Amino acid sequence: MVRRRKTSPIAATGPDIHPLTANAFTAGVPTTLLGMAAFIDGGGGFSVAPVPSYGVVATAHIKKSTIAMLKQKSGETLLELLDRLEHAIIEAIATGYVVDDVNVTTT
16 A cells, blocks of 8 residues: 655646646556656656665655655566656656655554
């Protein structure tokens, strides 16, 4: 279960990802990472790095606000992780909620 929380107003506005819209990704278009390029052009950034006790973690941020944190799944390739990150960025910008599957508490 992925936990979502409301982002700050700065992060919620996000970069302008025009002309690329979320509809292009929900239509099953193969991953080209054009959304990531638009995200970076709009002032966002991302990183992928190993984190002790977590494994490989991909994060995306706008200015000082983190909007997505994803943990690489077992058997998932780097391209698949970046594809999920791209979709998480689009979701976070569209909804104003952080996509976070790193800081998930188990019950």
